Structure formats: structure tokens, C-alpha cells
Amino acid sequence: MDRIKEILKGVHPEVDYEKEDHLIDKRIFDSFDVVTVVGELMDEFDIEITAEHMIPENFNSAEAISRLVSTLEEE
Amino acid sequence: MSFISMDFALFVTVALILYYALPKKCQWVVLLVASLTFYAQTDPKDFIYIITTTVSTYICAALIEDRSKKQKLYLEENKDTLSKEEKKQYKAKVKAVQKRFLISCLVLNIGILAYLKYANISIAYINLFRLTYFNSTEFIPFIRVLLPLGISFYTFQTMGYIIDIYYGKYERERNLFRFALYVSFFPQILQGPISRFGNLAPSLYGEKSFDFNRIRSGFYRIVWGLFKKLVIADRLASFVSSVMSAKESYPGLYILLAVFFYSMQIFGDFSGGIDVALGVSEMFGVTLPENFERPFFSKSISEYWQRWHITLGSWFKDYIFYPLSLNKSIIRFSKKVRQMGLETFGKRIPIYIPMFFVWLLTGMWHGSQSRYVVWGLFNFVFIVLGTELEPLSLKITTRYSLKESSFFMRAYRVIKTFALMSFLRLFDINADTAGAFRAFRLCFTGWKSFDITKVFEELSLPAEDFYVAVIAVILLFIFELIQRKGSVRVRIFALPVAVQWVILSALITIVSVFGYYGPGYDAASFIYGAF
Numbered sequence: 001m002d003r004i005k006e007i008l009k010g011v012h013p014e015v016d017y018e019k020e021d022h023l024i025d026k027r028i029f030d031s032f033d034v035v036t037v038v039g040e041l042m043d044e045f046d047i048e049i050t051a052e053h054m055i056p057e058n059f060n061s062a063e064a065i066s067r068l069v070s071t072l073e074e075e
Numbered sequence: 076m077s078f079i080s081m082d083f084a085l086f087v088t089v090a091l092i093l094y095y096a097l098p099k100k101c102q103w104v105v106l107l108v109a110s111l112t113f114y115a116q117t118d119p120k121d122f123i124y125i126i127t128t129t130v131s132t133y134i135c136a137a138l139i140e141d142r143s144k145k146q147k148l149y150l151e152e153n154k155d156t157l158s159k160e161e162k163k164q165y166k167a168k169v170k171a172v173q174k175r176f177l178i179s180c181l182v183l184n185i186g187i188l189a190y191l192k193y194a195n196i197s198i199a200y201i202n203l204f205r206l207t208y209f210n211s212t213e214f215i216p217f218i219r220v221l222l223p224l225g226i227s228f229y230t231f232q233t234m235g236y237i238i239d240i241y242y243g244k245y246e247r248e249r250n251l252f253r254f255a256l257y258v259s260f261f262p263q264i265l266q267g268p269i270s271r272f273g274n275l276a277p278s279l280y281g282e283k284s285f286d287f288n289r290i291r292s293g294f295y296r297i298v299w300g301l302f303k304k305l306v307i308a309d310r311l312a313s314f315v316s317s318v319m320s321a322k323e324s325y326p327g328l329y330i331l332l333a334v335f336f337y338s339m340q341i342f343g344d345f346s347g348g349i350d351v352a353l354g355v356s357e358m359f360g361v362t363l364p365e366n367f368e369r370p371f372f373s374k375s376i377s378e379y380w381q382r383w384h385i386t387l388g389s390w391f392k393d394y395i396f397y398p399l400s401l402n403k404s405i406i407r408f409s410k411k412v413r414q415m416g417l418e419t420f421g422k423r424i425p426i427y428i429p430m431f432f433v434w435l436l437t438g439m440w441h442g443s444q445s446r447y448v449v450w451g452l453f454n455f456v457f458i459v460l461g462t463e464l465e466p467l468s469l470k471i472t473t474r475y476s477l478k479e480s481s482f483f484m485r486a487y488r489v490i491k492t493f494a495l496m497s498f499l500r501l502f503d504i505n506a507d508t509a510g511a512f513r514a515f516r517l518c519f520t521g522w523k524s525f526d527i528t529k530v531f532e533e534l535s536l537p538a539e540d541f542y543v544a545v546i547a548v549i550l551l552f553i554f555e556l557i558q559r560k561g562s563v564r565v566r567i568f569a570l571p572v573a574v575q576w577v578i579l580s581a582l583i584t585i586v587s588v589f590g591y592y593g594p595g596y597d598a599a600s601f602i603y604g605a606f
Contacts, residue, residue, distance in 0.1 A: 032422040036413075039406035039425065050242060051397035 001066050007040045008062055021061035034059055041065070047072040076116040078265065078351045079301065086113070087355055091290075094359055099282035106256055106279070106359065113261035114224065121223035124191070128184050129251075129258045132233045135180035136240045136247040139173045143243060177241045181234060188230045194218050196443040225264035227440060231390055233258055236272045238394055245273045253280060260361070262352040266345065268366040268386040275363070283360035288568070293357035295564050298582050300350025305590030307551060308343030310544040311336045313591070319504050322514055326521040329530075330514060337504050338497040339548050342370070345384070369555045374488035376457045379496055387440070391433045399429035431455055441503075446511060450502035457495060543589050 005017050011033050015023070023029045029037070037059070038049050047069060058068045076083050090109040094102055114125065146169045150162060157165070195217045205211040236257070240247050248254040257272060257279060318325055318333035346367045356363045366385050373379035380388050399405060405425050413421030431452075438451020471477075477484055501511040557563055567578055 031426055035400055035406075035425040036409070036422050038401060039410060042401070042403065042406060043410075049401055051393045051401075052242065052244060054397055054401075 001062065003044060004041070004066050004069065005062050007037060007044065008065075010040070011036055017062040021063070024056040024060050029059065037065070041069060045069050045073060076113060078348060079304065087358070091358055095283075095285040099284075102282060102359075103253060103256055103280050106260065106361075107252060110256060110259040110261040110264070114259055114264065117224045118221065124187055124223045124226060125229060125259060127187065128230060128233050129255050131180055131183050132237050132258075133248075133251050133254050135176045135237055138176045139237075139240050140247050142169050142173050142176075145169075173241055177237060180237050184230055184234060188226055191220055191222055191226065193439075193443050194220070225266075228267045228269055229258050229264060231269050231387070235269070235390055235394055239272065245276075248272070248276070256280075260356075262356040262359075262361075263363055265352070266348050267384075268349060268352070268364050269390050270364055270386070275361070278360060278362045281360070286360070289360055290358050292564055292568070293354040295567070295579065295582075296354030296357060297351050298579065298586060300347040300354060301586045301590070302547070302582060303343040303347030303350065303551065305347075305586055306343075306547045307544060308340045308347060309591035310540055310547070310589075311340040311343070314541065314544070315340055315504065319514065322517050326523075327518050328522055331518040334497050334501060334504075334514075334518060335493075336544075337500050338371075338493065339551075341500065341503070342367075343551070369558065371493055372489055372555065372559070373492050374485060375461050375492055376454065376495060377461060379492055380454070380458075387437070391437060395436060396429045396433050399432060400425045405429070427459060430458065434458075444507070446502045446505070446508045449508050449511075450499055453499055453502070457499075540591075547589070 008015070008017050012028060015028060020028065024034070034054075038054075041047065042049055049068075049072065053068060053072075058064055076086065086109070090105060094105045097105060114121070146166065149165065150157070198215045198217055202214045205213070239245060248257065257270075257275065260270075260275075260279065263270060315333045315337045318329050319337075322330050322333075349366045353363050353365070364386050368382040368385065370379050370383035373382055405428060409421050409424040411421075412424060415421075434451040434455035435448060436451075437454070438448040441447045441450070472479060472484065479485075498515060501514050502508065505511040505514055554563060557566070567575055570578075
């Protein structure tokens with residue numbers, strides 16, 4: 001979780017990732033940011049993120065991203 | 076067999092009677108026989124291509140799924156003895172084998188499509204190249220082949236299926252004949268929509284009881300589709316082709332009007348055809364995906380493409396854009412560029428490079444001529460400009476205290492998008508790229524020679540044709556406005572039965588009386604039916 005927050009901070013340092021749970025819905029993250037985060041996640045956790053995972057619910061908060069990473073790590 | 080013919084109406088009626096009269100477990104068989112009968116009405120040779128696609132995709136899906144099952148079994152049996160690293164290596168090995176099956180299937184089927192669609196245009200370019208640079212008149216002969224019915228649509232649909240099977244999104248269809256129905260389902264074979272197996276299968280194979288409401292609802296949709304095709308599209312077609320075939324001799328205002336009318340024509344033609352497909356399908360209780368969502372109310376080109384030909388756009392997004400965007404090489408390249416201090420540029424690489432390919436391929440999908448590639452790339456450039464200029468646009472609106480949600484701003488953005496998309500259609504109407512640019516230039520010349528009293532005389536068109544088309548477009552606009560707040564059919568069905576009959580009778584009368592059936596008219600030719 002800490003590493004995920006670090007990655008997110010690298011993209012938007014001004015956001016409070018403890019509280020914010022509408023990163024996509026509030027357009028805090030645009031498509032460029034999401035793909036940047038996805039690239040970092042794939043490198044960091046050695047996971048494969050595909051088109052079916054690219055839905056707002058998976059990227060709205062640090063916790064949602066952490067859940068996605070855990071699911072993909074188990075596969 | 077055209078969607079707009081008595082033969083088709085009779086064909087659907089017979090199929091419906093058999094569908095609901097025979098035992099429910101035979102319903103998918105009725106649909107398969109109907110689909111094959113429909114397909115057989117064209118050149119029987121076309122069957123070779125659709126059978127090749129069906130069988131090759133079926134076999135590859137079986138091989139891919141078989142490996143997945145064996146992998147699962149092996150990992151289950153050895154879960155206590157294998158290390159995490161060993162499991163990972165084993166999975167990678169299986170994935171590599173599955174990838175080989177996937178790629179073989181894609182190469183074979185997209186190869187067939189590419190060969191049939193682009194072989195002759197490639198030969199033409201090679202011959203031109205040899206003539207220009209080597210003065211060679213030894214031309215390669217063209218191949219004698221017609222594009223099989225619906226090949227672009229069923230190829231995309233099956234390739235989406237095999238990719239989904241590869242990613243384990245759902246289980247494959249085990250019965251070859253049931254799978255053949257998914258590939259050839261007759262309402263969608265002509266011009267889409269492009270369905271996903273996971274969404275279509277439940278209603279395609281499910282058993283259904285006769286439901287009058289479903290038949291009624293489907294029938295309304297068919298009549299509305301015929302209205303869009305026969306009253307709007309085909310009427311506007313005669314105006315558009317009159318102007319565009321002799322554009323140099325008309326004032327710019329005519330050409331400008333023809334450009335905007337062509338947008339309405341192609342919308343009426345394509346979405347009308349889709350309405351017929353969805354309406355027929357609904358009568359059989361099969362739910363096809365929507366392909367349009369009021370595209371002319373879009374406030375940007377990106378939004379327009381999320382509302383126009385939705386199933387093609389979503390196909391490109393899922394099977395071309397994301398696989399490229401999330402490709403490790405592109406991601407690494409983007410990271411390298413960002414580490415060089417070019418943060419903004421680097422972040423755009425995984426979006427814009429895939430988007431460039433999506434638009435290149437979208438252009439090629441629409442036609443083999445170079446003008447379609449130019450059209451696709453113009454779309455790409457406009458979308459990139461729209462994205463990059465958004466902060467500037469925001470500054471301007473803030474500076475002048477303009478509210479994005481105000482009617483004025485929304486109307487401005489809708490009109491701007493409609494105008495841009497209409498001008499891009501010039502590549503569609505004109506025979507070549509140079510003709511499209513010439514038509515664009517001509518839109519803004521010769522306005523002084525415009526004389527409103529001579530319009531119809533100059534166009535050799537009856538004034539009534541024009542007025543009917545304009546009134547029909549207004550009617551369509553009102554319908555689309557109402558539709559923003561929910562299904563119009565649901566509202567109609569909530570009215571007293573007598574009123575429902577009046578509405579339906581009025582619509583049928585309008586289609587019968589005002590549908591365009593002029594000399595040389597060929598209702599069979601849907602524009603998107605040629606893909």
C-alpha cells in the first residue's frame with residue numbers, strides 16, 4: 001500500500017490519498033495519469049494489467065488500486 | 076436479400092412463426108438455419124470465407140481453453156511441491172503456447188480480410204509505382220474478387236471472441252453450430268453492430284416464450300429505422316449527390332448545405348439500418364448492443380466517437396488501443412522519456428501512439444482508398460488538438476466568465492463538433508483526397524451568385540423532396556431530444572392503445588408516402604453494408 005501511495009504521489013503530490021476516493025470521477029487523474037500509474041504498477045509488482053481492468057472503479061482510490069494489484073498478484 | 080424488401084419481411088415472418096411454434100430447445104437452430112439461408116442469398120462462394128473464419132476460430136478457442144484447463148489441473152495437483160517461481164515459469168510457458176494459437180488465428184482471419192479488401196488497391200499502387208519510377212507498363216493483373224457480405228463485421232466479432240478466450244474472459248462455446256450462429260446471426264451480419272460473445276450469448280441461445288410486447292416493440296423500431304433510411308437518408312442522398320457530382324457549378328452555400336446534409340444522410344442510413352437490425356433481433360428476443368447514442372449532441376470529437384458506431388469504437392479501444400497502450404515496451408519508452416525530464420511529453424506517449432494506430436486502422440476499415448486513411452488521421456489530429464487545447468479553452472471561458480454548463484456554450488460546442496465532423500465527411504463523399512480539399516474550398520466561394528428563388532431549378536430537384544427531407548430531419552431532432560430523457564417507445568407504450576395505433580399508423584403512412592422510391596433507386600444499398 002505504501003509503495004502504491006508513493007507511485008500516486010509521484011503523479012499528483014498534492015492529493016491526500018488517505019481520504020480521496022474519487023480520483024477518476026472528480027477528474028483529478030486524467031487518462032495520461034492513469035496510464036502512467038499503470039506502467040509503474042506493472043513494473044513495480046510484475047503484474048499484467050489489461051483492457052478489462054481499465055475501469056474507473058479500479059483507480060478511484062489508493063485502496064482500490066491496492067485491491068486490483070493484490071488480485072492480479074494472486075493470478 | 077435487402078433489409079428493405081418484401082422478401083425480407085416474409086423471411087422474418089416465417090422465421091418468427093417457426094421460432095415460436097417449434098419447441099424452445101430448437102429456437103437457436105431456427106436462427107442458425109435462418110442466418111445461413113439469409114447468407115446464401117448472396118454469392119454462395121462467400122460461404123468459404125465465413126466457414127473458414129468460424130471453424131478456425133472455433134478450433135483455436137478450443138486449443139487455448141484446453142491449455143488453460145491443463146494448466147489449472149497441473150497447478151492444482153502440484154500446489155505443494157512447486158515454488159512461486161516455478162509456477163510463474165510454467166504459466167509463462169503455457170501462455171506462450173496459447174499466444175501462438177491466438178496469433179495464428181488472427182493472422183489467418185485478418186489476413187483473409189486484408190487480402191480481399193486491400194489486394195487490388197495494393198496492386199494499383201504497385202503498378203503506379205513501377206510506371207512512375209521504372210516506366211514499366213507490365214502491370215500486375217487485378218484479382219477478381221468481391222468483398223463477401225459482412226466480412227468486416229463478422230471478422231471483428233470473431234477476433235474479439237478469440238482474444239477474450241485468450242484472456243479467459245469467458246468460457247468458449249463448445250457446440251460448433253451454436254458458435255456458427257454467433258458468427259452469422261442474420262440481423263447483424265449486414266452492417267453490425269459488432270457484438271461481444273459474453274453479452275450476446277445469453278439472449279442468443281436462451282429459450283424464449285412468445286411475447287406480444289416484444290414483437291410490438293421490435294416492429295416500432297423497424298418502422299422508425301425505415302423512416303430514417305427511406306424518408307431522410309435516401310431523400311437527402313439525391314440532393315447531396317446532385318451537388319457533389321457537379322460541385323464546381325454550384326454556389327458555395329449549396330456545397331456547404333450538401334456537406335451538412337450528408338452528415339444527416341449517413342446517420343439516417345446507418346442508424347436506420349441498425350434500428351432495423353435491432354428491431355428484428357428484438358422480435359426474436361435477442362438483445363444486440365446499441366450502436367448510436369445521439370451523436371449530433373456531442374460536445375467534442377472524442378465524445379462524438381463514443382456515441383457514433385459505438386461497437387466499432389469500443390472494439391478498437393479494447394483490442395487495439397489498450398493492448399498497445401499497456402504494452403511494456405511503450406510503457407518503458409514513456410518512462411525513459413519522463414526520466415529525461417520530458418514529463419508532459421513522456422506521459423502522452425502511451426496514449427497518443429496507440430491512438431494514432433487506432434485512427435489509422437479505423438480509416439483503413441472504412442475503405443481501402445488513401446482518402447479514408449487521411450480521414451482517420453484528421454480525426455486523430457483533431458482529437459489530440461481538442462485534448463491539448465482544453466486548458467487554453469478553459470482559460471478563455473474563465474477569462475470571459477462563460478459557464479461550460481450554459482446553453483450558449485453547450486450549443487457552441489455541439490455546433491462546432493457537428494460542423495467539424497461534417498467537413499471530415501468530405502473524404503467520404505468525394506472520390507479522392509484532392510476532391511475533398513477542393514470541395515472544402517468551394518464551400519466558401521461563389522456565395523454572391525446564390526439566388527434563393529432559383530435553388531430547385533438549378534438543382535433540378537422538386538421542391539417538395541427538399542421540404543419533406545427538412546421536415547423529417549426536424550422530426551428526427553425532436554425525437555432525439557425526447558430520447559435524452561428515456562426511451563420514446565416506453566413512453567408510447569404507456570399511452571392508451573388507440574393512441575399507440577394512431578402513432579404507428581401515422582409512421583407507417585409517412586414511410587409509405589414519403590419514403591424515397593425515385594427512378595434508379597436501390598433500397599438495398601446501405602452505405603455501411605459495403606464494409
